[in-house]
Amino acid sequence: MQNFNHKFDIHEVEVTVGSETIKLQTGLMAKQADGAVVATMGETMVLAASVSTKEQKPGISDFMPLTVNYKERTYAAGKIPGGFFKREGRASKKETLSSRIIDRTIRPIFPEGFACETNVTAMVISSDDKHDADVLSVLASSASLVISNIPFNEPVAAVRIGRKDGQYIVNPTKEEQESCDMDLVIAGSKQGLLMVEGGAKEVEEEAIIKAMETAKPEIDKMCDVQLKLRELAGKPKFEYVVEKLPQEVVDLANGKFREEAKNILHAFSDKQTRDNQVAALKKSFTEELTAAYGDNAATYAGIALENIMYEESRNLVLHEGVRVDGRKPTEIRPLSSMVGLLPRAHGSALFTRGQTQSLAVATLGTPDDQQMVEGLDDTTYERFMLHYNFPGYSTGECKPDRSPGRREIGHGELARRALLPLIPSEEEFPYTIRVVSDIMESNGSSSMASVCGGSLSLFDAGVPMKSPCSGIAMGAISGDGKFVVLSDIMGLEDHLGDMDFKLTGSRKGITAFQMDVKLKTGIPLDVLHQAIKQATEGRMFIMDHMEKTIAEPKKEVSRFAPVIFKMRIPVDKIGALIGPGGKNIKRITETTETKIDIAEDGTVTIAAANADRLDMAKAEIDMMTAEAEVNKIYKGKVVSIQPFGAFVEILPGKDGLLHISEIEKHRINKVEDVLHLGDIVEVKCVEIDNNGKVRLSRKALLK
Known part of the structure; x- marks a missing residue:
């Protein structure tokens, strides 16, 4: 009988990064790809596969036809997708942002002139709810290219750096990330750093540099282990011909x-x-x-x-020492800002820097308006959203208007991350907040214009932010053995320069950081230190201008914004407030035209179009959830008559006994001589016993 057991040529290497061991394996899966590697950290696994056409695109082009897709399979976390079709659909925001991180890290490493169509897929096939797969996917993607026959010769890798109580943590767990004051993904090669992406809670400038210094040795170790895997399983690189200008x-x-x-x-x-x-x-x-x-x-x-x-x-x-538009390296383009342009919007601002302009509009909503984000391991809700739009007319182009692409999603997330640490807590400000930045014209740094415009619009909307936030895009030009750092780069400088890094923050510190380097050698840390210092000076200049337009948030929200009030009721009253089948809460929302949300801890959030309707709803809830109090006077309804007295409903669902002796000052023979079912009677609560039974008196109120 024939033996059909398959023989796999499997090779494995491993490396310790931070406190975790990472394994790289090839030869078991996706063997028909040009290169395929499974990276494992804990019980999180990413399969990366790379393929290329082996044929140069005809003609001369400086564009590298690279496509990167990061995908999260729900089976990785033991889940079935929601929705009607029960299968993964369009890419989530997390998938889009992770795809961009991989792309921005590996793209600079491809040889100049290489134009063979190349596809890299990084797929999360196991997730342990502890280790984030995005940095692991950068390593797996690079390793799949390094061992392949695609001319990608220099390995790259990425680590996540957090900081807790002043201590820097390499690849913190998801639980540790929640208590860190910074979250940076830092990527590079052995030659230097190529990409940084992340946010922080108003940290000092030196913290960013220290994070980079912490990341570099860990990146080097992961690059070395890829070279080791290439020695075991690498393929010869295919040759290609670069067409040059005659x-x-x-x-x-x-x-x-x-x-x-x-x-x-x-x-x-x-x-x-x-x-x-x-x-x-x-x-x-x-x-x-x-x-x-x-x-x-x-x-x-x-x-x-x-x-x-x-x-x-x-x-x-x-x-x-002069730039194309005549500016000095540290000079900022002319600034203009105004707020309150749109009369019906809750908050609006127009921020202009040179030939880049953002119309930023803030809208306040109710808790029901929060964005549900379904992740592999959990479901979260975003209370603050920022959406960035880049229409063709902003650059004078005639092109179709499509749904947001990767660039727009990435720019929007960068601006959101910049403002998020300054947004008040839900306890301080119970609104859901959405900012939309529509780019009116663009000549570079439109994402940073979105940060500045977004901050102004939030102030105009009356959002009690901790501080205004400004942002600036920096660049660098290298040559003749030196680097010149440029402040507030425009489009041409972004396109022709060696670095693009964006820095945002308050006067206290940095809230977001993004860097992309085109040089394979990276940017020296001393140059980055100078760039961060120069960026902070530029940000302060921009913030001074913004504060001349609006120095602090408005004291009140727009009259067109919903009125929101939060109150707390006893947990055991939640059922009474909701009523059978939601009858009570439905009646209140319909009669008062409000939205009411009830949390498990008894927190009730009321959202209304105006204060009058909110007061109506609040009064209804107060009445339905109130507790009887001794010596308090109530108007109640007679709901039952007995020989010994009457039961009076003094609060919704709460009856008290009005004994026959407490109805009149003089003796009566029958309750019905004075009271009848349905009568409204004024009574005083005279006693509540240990069992919660209420005793009432009408006699005590008679003169």
Whole structure:
């Protein structure tokens, strides 16, 4: 009989990172991929698989056709997806953000000119509710590329750094993260740091640098273990041919068009004017190339001119200390801000920095408006949301309006993370808060404009924030053995520079940080330290401007915002308030036109369109949940008559005995001589015994 037992060529390596052991395995799963690795930390496992077409896209392009997808399978946590179809649907916010983290870390490592379509998939196949899979997915993705035949030669890795009681923690557990004052994902290669993403609770500048210093040795260890795995299971890298510009095109560009391109950079600080001038120059260049290069003429002209712009704009900064728009390296673009533009919005602001503008609008809602976020291991609710929109008209482009893409989701989350530590607690301010940042025009740093505009709109809405929040995007240009740090970079500097990092915070400290580096060698820590210091100076300048527009939150919310009130009732009264089948609470909400939410601990939240309706609902709830009090006078309804007295309902569901001797000052023979069923009678509570029984008196109130 034939033996069908499969032989697997399995290779495993492991490394200790922080206090955890991480294992990398290849050869068991996804063997037809160019490279596949399973990374395991605790009982969290990520499978990463990489594939490439092996064929360069035709033509010359500086764009790397890389697609990264991070996916969380619900079976990883022993769950079945919700919804009608019972299967995973569109990517969640967590999946989108994690995909971006992987992409931003591995993209700079691919060789220049490499244009073979490449796909990297990182899939969470087991989750232990302790270890976050995002940093593990960076390691698995890099390892799958390192051992593959794809020309990705330098491993990268990522760690999460938290800080608790002044101590830095490498890859803190999810439980530990809750008590940390910072949460940074830091990624890089052995040469340097490439990517940082995270938030903090107003920490000092030095904390960010210290976190990077803590992360680097751990990253190095994970890079080394990938090289070890490559020795065991690596494939030879395939060869590819990079198409280059014909030398004749380069010579013509340098000889005839360089000076004009340089003049455009010097003469035009306005983005649209400069773009129009460059377009006209490209058209002239294309016409000269058409006879010799046909359909490739426009592509060659565009690339040659972009190379010139790259060199000349960097030379301006490095040799003359001047930027394309005439600013000095530390100079901020002109600022403008205003609030209260939209009369019916709860809070609104228009923040403009140079040619970048955000219309930020804050809306206050009820607890019912909170965003439910279903994760692999738990379900949470977001009380503060920030949504970022980047329409085509913001850059003068004619393009279809689609649902938010990865960039918009990422920018929105960065701005949300920046403002979140400054949002008051639900106990202080019981509203659900949503900020929308619609970018009206853009020339770089639109996410930071969203932070500034969002802060202003929240002040205008009367949200009692701990402090205003400002943000700034920084850049760096390297050459001739030095780095020049640029404050408040515009679009061209972002595109042609070596680094883009964004810093947000209050006057007290940093609340969010994001960095992307294009250099494979990373950015030296001393340069990053200078950049953070320079960014803080820029942020304070911007915050001074913002405080001239609105110095503190408005004392009251908009008259168009819902009125919200919280009260506490005894837990044993919850059932009485709700009523059989929700009868009581439904009656109150319908008659008072309010929204009422009842928590398990007895907290009742009332949301109403105005104060009058809120007072009506509050009075109803007070009456239904009140406890009888001795010596208090009540108006009650006679609900039962007995030979010895009458039972009077003094509170909803609460009766008291009015003894026959307590009805009149004089003796009566029958209760019915004075009272009848349904009568409304004023009585005084004279006693509540140990069993909670209430004794009433009418006689005590008679003159």
